[in-house]
Amino acid sequence: MNGTSPNRSRQRDIIDRAKLAEEISALCADLDGAKLRAEVLSLLQAALRDGKAEISRRLLDQPSHGRSCAKDQAFLIDQIIRLAYDFVTNSMFSVANRSSAEKLAIVAVGGYGRGEMAPYSDVDIAFITPYKRTGWTEQVVEAMLYLLWDLGLKVGQSSRSIDETIRMALEDLTIRTALLEGRFVWGDREVYEETSVRFWSEVAAKTGPDFVAQKMAERDDRHKRMGDSRYVVEPNIKDGKGGLRDLHTLYWIGKYVHRVRSPAALVDVGLLTQEEYRNFEKAENFLWAVRCHMHDLAGRAEDRLTFDLQRDVAERMRFAARPGKSAVERFMQLYFLNAKTVGDLTGLFLAHLDEAHAKKGRRFLPSFSRKPRKLHGFVLDRGRLALPNDEFFREDPVRLIELFQLADLYALEIHPLAMRAARRDARLIDNKVRLDPRANELFLEMLCSARNPESVLRWMNEATVFGRFIPDFGRVVAQMQFDMYHHYTVDEHSIRAIGLLAEIERGDHREDHPLSSAIVKQILSRRVLYVAVLLHDIAKGRGGDHSVLGAEVAFKLCPRLGLSEAETETVAWLVRHHLLMSATAFKRDLADFKTILDFAQVVTSIERLRLLLVLTVVDIRAVGPGVWNSWKRQLLSDLFEAAEEVLRLGHKQRGREERIASKKTAAQSELALPAEKFQRLAKRMPESYWIAEPDDIIIRNLRLLMDNAQEALAIDACYYPDRGATLITVLAADHPGLFYRIAGAIHLAGGNIIDARIHTSTDGLAVDNFLVQDPWGRPFQEADQIQRLKQSIGDALANRSKLSPRLMAKPVALRRADAFRIAPSVLIDNKASNRFTVVEVSAADRPALLNNLALALFQSKVTLHSAHIATYGERAVDTFYVTDLFGGKIENKSRLKALEARMLEAASGMTQENVQAVA
Known part of the structure; x- marks a missing residue:
């Protein structure tokens, strides 16, 4: 058949290896020594530069084609390495008849081995010899490395015999993982084939369960280093939770256990369904697109999606602003939804793996369990809450809420297959279910749980049940706020705040929050507080004052949840004024009595003051690590005590004089001064001083x-x-x-x-x-x-x-x-x-x-x-x-x-x- 295939032509636009090889041969005929190397290096530099420029142009032209960009980059590096190897072995260290020891295979490992690279990724290669290295192989490896380094490539390399490679793979998880992705690039294919056969028979066949356990532990450690949340506002696109590395870990495990040759084959071995694999592909393609744009913009390896890059990547990927939401916020919302997809896939994949490999009555992956009393038709599968049949939610959609309420009630894990069914059937939640008194009662019980509402609400959110049951909450799922203050998306921030509230109520934070820990016990309506915490940011991203709009949401939603008219009014007031206490404490002079009077005039009651303090504390604390400090605690405590005094005394200033007198008495006692001498000293300072400053x-x-x-x-x-x-x-x-x-x-x-x-x-x-x-x-x-x-x-x-x-x-x-x-x-x-x-x-x-x-x-x-x-x-x-x-x-x-x-x-x-x- 005549002609060139479109794919081959497309690749030649990046780099034409045959043409470059001819040019190098021509140079070899005319030059030698250092001059020849310099000319070849210049030729390869130009090819690399032009190839990168073409890949960058394609990415700008088709900004969402992430995987294509990653594969094009690997293809470019393949050709450069092949040209370099041929030049070194044919011209620099040519041997007419090589011995059996003078063989060398160049193997791409890691991400490069998978055939996917970002523009400035490391070039990870293994030089493998059949036996111990000879003088010739050492010369070739050294010459190649210097050539690649001079090209500006960051090379991660190893040089070992086949025996050394297998021995070290048995000892080291990192080497085992790198070889798992091993791909022949150039050199002696027989050496590569022998290494591959021995790896699968001597390493992989004996270490399957150990590899899975170590990979999961490695993943957990990596998540902790990266913030242990997929909803941090400056995520690491590669190593963060919900990033590319999580998807690759799934593939590595599937490949190690089942020897699949591509992610698509995970469907054939039952570790993913066809729909789950499509989600895998979409998420991977999106993440690769973002990562390639980041590298291209930064001009270096950059995997943290920082604020400055977010705006530029959003523009490159052609996101546009919408009312209430900027282009960068819409882009980041899509990122977080894809990160959530990665998390969903991880749970389902591990469930399939568990089912395939667990012995009867025993799980492949560890868990905990307790014996619940009434499961209302749900069943236990080795300690996890599961469904009796696939139609269980369709028979009664209220069970979609009950699943999570039971998980909270009995401290149970939810079986990933039950989570998958919940995600699939979440669309069954319609207005009839939303208005069902039993469904709302179950949700409110779970929301106000004194046990662990944060984890269960997060599961509910990941299953998309939360957003379907409370549509206003669904609007803020994966929504970021483009600023340096908020560390998490709106939904993650709200769920964390609820978790903190439960912890304060249990007394877990007495040192950090002594006042809140004490007064939370005096609050008359727990559910008012929990619902207010849930709703305080629910109207963000709507193009208006989220406090005012959120209060409107509260007036509509609270009666549905079963709250009384008085409780609804209090929730709406808390949402409307949830920023009042922090704004007053941090931006106003608390020694100025009018500040306290104005604040108390809005608050009007001791109960609202207590509710507002606890809401303010969990709101600030849930913003992110390092935001809460003892200075903020002191200012909020001072405002609370001053306002409480005003409210208890009926808005009179009598308490002010008593506070001043009390502080003067304490100071005189501590300084041990005679009354007359102390009075002369004290009179030097105005009244505002005694109110503003603490005793010490x-x-x-x-x-x-x-x-x-x-x-x-x-x-x-x-x-x-x-x-x-x-x-x-x-x-x-x-x-x-x-x-x-x-x-x-x-x-x-x-x-x-x-x-x-x-x-x-x-x-x-x-x-x-x-x-x-x-x-x-x-x-x-x-x-x-x-x-x-x-x-x-x-x-x-x-x-x-x-x-x-x-x-x-x-x-x-x-x-x-x-x-x-x-x-x-x-x-x-x-x-x-x-x-x-x-x-x-x-x-x-x-x-x-x-x-x-x-x-x-x-x-x-x-x-x-x-x-x-x-x-x-x-x-x-x-x-x-x-x-x-x-x-x-x-x-x-x-x-x-x-x-x-x-x-x-x-x-x-x-x-x-x-x-x-x-x-």
Whole structure:
């Protein structure tokens, strides 16, 4: 048959090995030695570069064809290796008659062996010889490696005899896995064939169960390293949970146990159904497409789908924005749905494997079980909840809810085949099932379980039953929020929050959450709290205020679940105001009594206050690791106690005086001062000081005042474990620009201010307390670190160093935050406080932001009384309580407009005018 096949022609567009071989032969005829090698290297470099460019062009042209890209890349590397081998063996180390020992097989192993590579993947090859290496084989291997390295390839290689290969495969799981994917590339095929036969007969045949167990353990360890969730917002596309490695693990196990030659053959041996294999193919193709785009964009091996790459990959894969959802959020939602598919396939695959290999009454994979009393028609299959027949859900779709309720009730695992049936039959959940009182009662019982609702709800979500039964929840499944604050998708965050609530109720977090652990026992309606936690973010991604829209969902859904009218109203209120407590605690001055009154006016009752505190705690804690800290716990506790006092006293300020008196009594006792001397000391500090500061800081401040009565400047710094930060106190004559200089000095010393309390004594002395952490959110504890902070502040206040030029020399951007576009905003509120004008600035976080804002306040000729610094991932929200220079609110409209403009300019970045304004 004449002509060239389309596939062959397509491959030649990437690299034409026959043509290149002719060109190399021509060079060999004319040149020799180093010059010949240099020319051949140049030829191969051009071929590799052109081949990569063609593959990249095809990927851009067909951005969802991931597997094609991966196979094209492996094909390109195959041809380069073949050309390199032929050149080395024919021209550099030519031997007329090779002995039986002078044979060499080049075998692709690992992912390259499977014939799939991302653009910058490692080239994993094994050089295999029949016996011990000879001088010739060593020369060839060395020359080939240097040639491949000079081409810029990252080569992972081994060089062993057949005996060594088999012995090491028996000893090492990694080598065994690599050889499992072994594929002949070039050289002596007989050596490869012998190695393959011996691998299957001497290694694989004897180590099947051991290989499966070790691979599953290896997978679990890998998941833990990567965050142990497939819903982290910057996932590792290769090694993370739900990534390519999980799919490959399934194939490796199937291949090892059944010697299948392709994933499609997993269907033939009963480890996947035809539909499951189609899902396998779709997920693998999508993940390969994403990974290839990531490598192509980064220009290097990059397997973590970081925020900056997410936006670019979404654009390359032609995702478009929709109302309430950006293009990148739609792309990531599809990623998470594919990661979920990988998880589903893993469970089903292992179930099939278990069934095929378990002995009667005994499982291939370990589990736990207990004996339940009533299963309502469900059966136990070796300790797992299973179905009596395949029609069981069709006979009564309410059983789709009951399956998970029983799993929770009796702490049972669900058989993967029952999960598959649930996933298949989830479409049976219609309005009739949703309105069924029994179904809603079972769901509410499971949701409010004191046992382990998190795991069971997650299973229910993975089976798609959750989203079918609560359609509003189905809308946020796999939905990410494109920011650095939230670590998980909306559904995963909500399920984790429910799990945390159950743990707090059981008393598992008394140390981290002492107040919540105590008051959760006093809450009158558990189910109000659990339903509110479930619904607090349910309206995200709808293009409006998710708190308002979520309250509307609550009004519709709660009666269906069986909640009373009063309970429904409370749930809706909690969803509507679930951000109120954190916003008040972290962005407002709790020493300003109007802040407490305004907050209490919205809350209205002690029961709602308790519910809101626990909801706020689990919401923050479930955002991700490292988000909760002792500083946030203290602020929320302070707000709770102050609001509780107001609510109990009927909105009167009598409790304020009692708190001040109590703190003064405690301070006098600790300092052991005579009453008259203490009164003189205490009168120096205003009432707001006694409300704002905790007892231990008050005592430390008063000691500093006594010890430095004659000093113009005093600086104290210590590790403050209660807030997970370093406490810095500065005593200095109050003057404009003081806060700017202190903030700048702390920044120059490598510190990050997380809270600031600015006080002025009655005799004009500034008493300023700062809580400071390092750029990674850790306190400064070492003596030399603390001394550096004190020295930097002292130098700045004594004018021993030029502050502004040094600040400008510091970096002004956080690299990861570059992926986000945050328009700065400034809100000025004269109603939030009776005494102060409140200025709230929201902007992209960066190291110099607070210093710029402090300088802008100084230039605006206002007096700063307190500052509250909050950071939400890439976004900083800094709030300042200010007055004019005479101590009154700023009322003049033109002054307010000028203040807003200057603060907005500072939030956007320091201007040249700012730089020159202060020495």
